[in-house]
Amino acid sequence: MPWATAIVVLPLATALVVLAVPAGRAHLIRWVALAGTGAHLFVAGLATWAYWQAATPDAAVARTATTTKLYLVERHSWFPSLGIAYLVGVDGVSMAMVLLTSLVIFCGVLASWQVQDRAKEFFALLLLLVTGVFGVFVSFDLFLFFVFYEIAVLPMYLLIGIWGTGRKEMAAMKLTLMLMVGSALILVGFLALWWAAGGKTFDLTQLAQFRYDPALQHWVFPVVFIGFGVLGALYPFHTWSPDGHASAPTAVSMLHAGVLMKLGGYGALRIGVYLLPEGARDWGLFFMALTTVNILYGAFGAIRQTDLKYFTAYSSVSHCGFVLFGVASCNLLGAKGAVLQMVSHGVMTALFFALIGMVYGRTHTRTIPELGGLGRVMPWLATCFYIGGMASLGLPGLSGFVAEAHVFLGGFFGNAWTPPVYTRTLTIVATLSVVVTAVYVLRGLGAAFQGPVRDPHYLHLNDATLTERLSTGLLVAALVVAGVLPGLLIDLVEPPLFAVVNRLNALPGGL
Amino acid sequence: MSAETLRSALFWVFATLSLSLAWSVVGNRRLLRAAVALMGVLGCSAAFYALLGFGFLAGIQILVYVGGIVVLLVFLVMLTRTQALLEDEPTPWRHKVGVVAAVGFFVVNLWALASLPDAAVQGPVLGGDTRAIGRALLDAGPQGYVLPFEAVSVLLLAALVGGIAVARKVDVAALPPAEANHG
C-alpha cells in the first residue's frame, strides 16, 4: 500500500470532489470535506500502524545511526537530469506531524461548518493547502519538498484575502510576501546544498551521506534556518503572524498556527541541523539567544493584547520560540522537545483558534474588554478555553508540560561545544516565560470568561453545538492524551532524532 | 517619351501626391479632412499597385479600402465628434516625440535601405494574373495560403460578430444629451 502517496493524494482528491459538487449545495460540500478528512485521519492512523510495524525492529539500530532511515518509501524518477525524484516516505517525526495535521484539518473542517460564502472554493483551497502540508511532511526530495512547501503557502493568500476579516488584504499580502521571502532563502539554501553535493541529486537521504564543507555550512545554515524561521515565527520575522492569524478565517488560523508554522521548525530540524551539523554548531548559540527573545517577547507581547486572536498569535510566537529553541540547542532533549512542542502547540493553538471562531460567531467581537462572564453562558467553550490555556502555560498532565520540560532540559544540558554558562543562562531566562504565560493566559481568559456577564445580550447565546463539541473535544482529548501518556509520542518521534543528534555528537568539539 | 519614363514620371507624381496627402492625414487638425486625405493616399496606393503591375490589387484597393474601410472611418469620425477634439492639435511635447520617432524610424529605414542593392522591374509580374493569386490563396500545398486565407476569413467573421456585439449595447435613446454632438 503506497501510504505516503495516499497521505498526499487523499486531500487532493477530496478537493477535486468538492470542486465537482454544485456550488449551491453547501451542505454536501461540507460533508464531502468532512468525509475526506475523516478518511484521512483513518488512513494516517493506518499508516502509523504500518510505520510502527516496519520501524520497531530497527529501534536498537536507530540509536546509533547517523542517517535517518525512511519507511514506506516510494521513489519515482521525475527530472533525472537534475536528480529530482518523487521520493516520499515517513519517519517518526514526519509521521507525528502527519497525524497532527490530519487531526487539525479534521477539526478545522468541523469548525468551519458555518462557512456559507463560497463554501466550495473555501473547502477546496483548504484541502489544497493541507495537501501541500502533507506533501512537505512526507517528501524526502528537497525539490519535491520545496514544491509542496509552496503549495502549502500560496492558498493562504486567497483564503485570508477572501474569507478573512478586518484588514484582510493587507494581512494576506504581508503574510504571503514574508513567507515568499522565507521560501526564497530556503530555495537558495537548497540549491547550495544540491550544487555543493555535485548537482546530481535532491534526495535527502543521499545528501545526508555527503559531508559538506564547514565553510559552506557556515553560511548555508543561517540562510536555511532563517528561511524556515520566517514560517516558524522567528524573531524578528514573526510580524506576519499576528496580523495573518487575526485576519484569517477560523479553519485557516487553526491550520496555519497549528500546522503550517510547524513546517518552520520541521524544516529547520530536518534540513538545517540534520544536513548541516557544523553550521548548527557555529550558529546554535546565536539562534538560541534569538529564540529566547522570541519566547519572552511573544509572552510579554501577549499581555497587552486586547484582541483574542492577537493574543493567541503572540502566544504562538512565544510557543514557536520553544520549537526553534529546542532545535537550536542541538541535543537529543532539545530536538525531542522541539518535535513534542510542535505537536503540542499544534493541537493547542488549533483548539484556541477554533474556540475563538466559535466565540466570535456568537458575540461578533473578539475584543477581550467587550467580552466578560461568558463562562456562565457557554460553559463548554469556557472549559475548553481554560484547558487550552492550562496547556499553554505548561500545566503537567497536558501536552505543553512534556514539551517544555524537554526543551528546558535540552537548553540546560547544552552541548559539547557551547560554554554551559551561556546555554544555561538563556534557558533560565526562557523559563521566566512560564510565569509570564500564566499572567497573560489568566488575565486574558479571566477577562473574557469570568466576572459578571458584561452584555445582557450574551445571556441569550447558546453553548457549543454538536459539531463544535466534537471538534474541540477531539483536540482537548489529544492534549490530554499527549500529556498523560507522553511515552506514546516519544516512542514515535525519538528514533529518527538519534540520527540528527549522533551527527552532532560526532562533530569535533568546536570553539 | 518611353513607357519607362512615363511610368517613372507617374510614380513620382503619385509619390508626391501620396506623401503630401499623408501629411495631411496626420497633420490636419480636422479629422474629417484627414479621413478624406487618407482616401486620397489609399487611392495613390492603388495607383502604385497598378504601376507595379498588380491590376487586381489596385482594384481591390479602390473597392474595399477606399470604398469600404475609409467610408467606415468617415462615419466613425462623424459619430464620435466632440467639441473638445474638434481641433486635434498635438501639444509641443507630443509633436516632438512624434517627430523624433518618425524621423528615427525613417533614418533606420534609410540605413537598411542603403544595404540593399537597387533593382528594377524585370518584366511582367505574375501577380498581375488574378487567377494566379486565386490559385495561391486556395492552394493547400507547401507554398499555398489556404490556411491563412481561412484564418483571415474567420478573423473577419469574428470582427463582424464582435463589432455587432460590442456596439449593440449602445442605446442611443438612453444617451444623455451631449452638447458636443453638434460640433
Next chain:
Amino acid sequence: MAELLHAGGSGLHAWLLVTSALFSLGIYGLLTRRNAVGILLSLELCLNAAAVQFAVFNALRAPGRVDGAVMALFVVAVAAAEVVVGMALFVLLYSQRRTVDVTELTGDGRDSAGGPP
C-alpha cells in the same frame, strides 16, 4: 496604356523610400493624435505603406511569385477587421464617456462606471 500595367519604371530604392516615408508619417500620426479615430487613420497609413511594400518586393525581387500580392490582400482584410472592431469600440466608448480622447482614458479601473470623470 495596357503596357503600363506590366512593369515598374522606378528602382527599388525609390519605392522603398516612398513607403518608408509613408510609414514614418503614420508613426508620427500614431504618436501625436489625441483622437482615437485619428490614431486609427494613422494606423491605416502604416498598414497601407506595409502592404505597398509587400507588393514592391514581390514585383521587384520575385516577379514569378504572388506572395506579396497575397499579403497585400491579407492586409486589406485585416485592416477591414480592425476598423470594424475599432469602430464598435469607439462608438461604445463615446457613448459612455462622451469622448474618444485617448489621453483621458487612464486605466484606473473606473472606466465601466460610465459618465465623464
Next chain:
Amino acid sequence: MSYAASAIVQHAWVIPALPLLSFLAVGLLVRPFSTRWAGGVAAASVALSAALSWWLAFDYLQFASPPGPLPTLLPWQTEWLRFQEGLRIDAGTLLDPASVLLVVVVTTVSALVHLYSLAYMDGEAGYGRYFAILNLFTFSMLGLVLAPNLVQMFVCWELVGASSFFLIGFWFDRPAAVAASKKAFVVTRFADLGFLVAILLLGHAAFDVRQQLGAAAGDLQALDFAFLGRSDVLAALASQAPVLGGMTALTLGCLLLFMGGAGKSAMFPLHIWLPDAMEGPTPVSALIHAATMVVAGVYLVARALPLFAAADGALTVVLLVGTFTALFAAAIACTQDDLKRVLAFSTLSQLGYMMLALGTCDGGDPTGHSAALFHLFTHAFFKALLFLGAGAVLHAAHTGDVWHLGGLRKPMPLTHALFLLATLAIAGIWPLSGFFSKDEILAAALHGGHPLVFTVGLGVAGLTAFYMARVYLLTFWGQPRREATAHAHEAPLTMVLPMGALAVLAAVAGFVPVSRWVALPGAAVHTGIDWAVAVPTTVVALVGFAAAGWLYAGDLGRSEAAAARLGRLYRALRHKFWIDEVYLWVTRKLIFRLVAAPIAWFDRMVVDGSMHGVGVLTRLAGAGVQAAQTGQAQAYAAWALTGVALVVGLLWAAARAG
C-alpha cells in the same frame, strides 16, 4: 507477615486513583445529569480512599519489623516520561512514614470536607464542577505526597495549584474571587519557577553524578528521591564546582526548591496570595489552604531534607524565613477583621512554625523534621476544624466580619463548642493536639541551639492564643452586632458531623506517636512532656488568652484604645505592611507598563514597522515603474519605438565596428 502480603501496600496506587476516576466520572458523565449524584459519587470515592488509607497506615505500621525504623517502599512504579537514559521519570507510589502520614491526613480531611460540602454547597450553580475539581485536587495532592521523584512531585504540585485556582475562583462571576484565584496562581507559579529551575539544576548535577557512578547507580534515575538521598550522591553533589556566586548546583538548587516550597506554603514574601484565597468557598479553604496544599512546601523540604542538609546554608534560610513568617503572620492576624482572613494568617504563622522546625535541622540534628511533620499532622485537623467552623458561621450569618458577628454561642452551640476546642488546640493547651506538636517544635529549636528562634516561637505562641481568643470572643460572645447574625441557626447535621470528627482528631492527635514513626535516623525521640518547653508555652498562651479576654470580652472600647496607643504599628499590621500594594506596583507599574507595553509597542511600531518599511520601499520602487505604466497606448508605442531605435542603433554601431 511481610509487606508483600498486604494488598493495600502493594496497591497503594488505588488511593489516588479513586479520586481521579471519580473526577473523570463526575466531570464527564455524572455532572451533566445529576448534581446530587455528582456530590455523592465524589464524596463516596474520597471516603473510600480515606478508608483505604487508614488500612494502608495500619498495615504499614503493623508489618514493620520492629524495632528498626520504618522502611521506605516503592511497591509500584512505571515509566512515564523518558527524557534520556538516566533521566527517566517514573510514576510511582513511594511509601515511607512521611508519605503514609500525609496520605492519611489528606484523604481524611478531604473526605470530611467533601461530606461537609454536600450541605454547604447545596444549591450552588456549579455544584458538580465543585466536586469534580475537589476530587482532582485530592488526587493531585495524593500524587504529590506519594511521589518517588522530584518531577512527579512537580507535576502534581502544578495540578494542585491549578485545581486550587479553579476552586478559589469557583464563584467566577465575582470579580474578587477571580482576582484572588489569579493572584494565587500567578504567585505560586512564580515560586514554581524556582522549583522548575531547581529541577533543571539538580537534574543536571545529579545526572552528571549518575554518569560518574556508572553501574553503581543501578536503575535509580537522576531525579529519584532514592538516588538524591544516597550519601555517596550527596557527597558528590556537595563537592561539585560552584556554578553561581560561590554556590554549588546543590545549594542553589535547594534554595530554588525552597522558593517553590515557600510559594506553595505561603512563606514571606510569597505569602500574599493566601489571605486573598479566602474568596473561595470555605470548605476549600479548610481543605486546601489549611490542611493540605499549603503544607506541600513543608512536605517538599521535609522530603528533600537530605539535600538541604548537604547544601551549605540552605536550611538556615529555611529557618530564618520560617521564623520570620511565623511572627509576621501572627502579628498581622491580631488586627484582621475577617474571620477567614485571621485563620489564613494563622495558617501562615503555623506553616512558619513547620518551616522553622525543618530549619532547626541545620545543625545536623534531624529532630525538627519529625516535629514539623507532627505539627503538620495536628495542624491539619484543628485548622480544618477552625475553617469548617468559620464556614458554619458564614453559612448561618452570611458574613465573616467579626465586628458584625457576636453572641453566636447561643444559636449555634455545637459549632461554638467545636470552635472553642479547636481554638484551645491551636493555642497549645494540654491535652489537645497543638500542645504536643508545638512543644516539639519549640523543643527542637531550644535543644538544636537556636535560643533566639525559641524565644520568637514562644512569642508567636502567645500571639496565637491572643488572636484566636480575639476572634473566638468576638464571634461567639457578647451580643449580635447585626440583624442577620441574630437570626443565625445551627448548621445541618452533614456539616456538624465532619466537624465533630475533626474535633475528635484534633483532640487526640497529640497522642499519636507520629514523631517517633517519622523520625529520621539520629533524631531525638521525645517521650513524655518536656517541662522546660511546656511550662513557658502554656504560660504565654494563658497570657494571650487573658489579654484577649481583657480587650474583647467586655468593653470593646478598650481594644480601640489599645489600637490607638499602638498607632503606626497597628496601622501597618492592619494593612499587612502594604506588601500587596508593593506587589501591585511592581506588576502593574513596572512589569506591565515598563516591560509589556513597550514590547507590544516596539513590536507594532519598530519590528512590524520595519517590515512595513521594506514594503513601503518596494511600493515606492513600484510607483517609479508605475509612472511608465500610464495605460496610454501611445506612450507604449513611443517606448517600443525607442527600444527599436536603440536596438537598431546598437546593431548599426556593431556593424560599423565589425
